[in-house]
Amino acid sequence: MVSDMVGSYLKVCGRGDVGVGQMKSFTVGGKQLLVVNIDGNYYVVSNVCTHAGGDLSKGRLDGNVVECPRHHARFDVITGKVVSKPKVGFLRPDIKDLKVYQVKVVDDDVMAVVE
Ligand code: FES
Numbered sequence: 001m002v003s004d005m006v007g008s009y010l011k012v013c014g015r016g017d018v019g020v021g022q023m024k025s026f027t028v029g030g031k032q033l034l035v036v037n038i039d040g041n042y043y044v045v046s047n048v049c050t051h052a053g054g055d056l057s058k059g060r061l062d063g064n065v066v067e068c069p070r071h072h073a074r075f076d077v078i079t080g081k082v083v084s085k086p087k088v089g090f091l092r093p094d095i096k097d098l099k100v101y102q103v104k105v106v107d108d109d110v111m112a113v114v115e
Pocket residue numbers: 049050051052053054068069070071072073086087
């Protein structure tokens with residue numbers, strides 16, 4: 001068991017806290033995390049939009065893409081990559097990808113390396 005440890009995992013939530021096709025935010029280790037359940041697989045990314053800090057959990061989830069409620073930037077929650085840039089008037093500013101956290105499920109707990 002110890003050999004597969006990379007960093008230290010903290011419990012983020014229970015498996016039942018986020019249903020299939022849903023997402024929810026949790027604060028763990030001082031970080032705001034977004035847990036997404038896609039077909040029973042859990043992904044954890046930062047819940048804070050890299051554009052201007054929008055709360056992604058209040059946005060829309062479409063498959064593996066989350067859309068920020070503020071200026072509609074879209075991110076792939078599996079890779080963290082920007083899918084489309086924010087829309088601010090006529091501007092489409094470049095933004096950074098979302099931070100992706102390493103996840104594992106142990107019994108009924110969704111755990112992530114929060115650093
Ligand atoms: S804060 Fe998320 S798109 Fe602007």
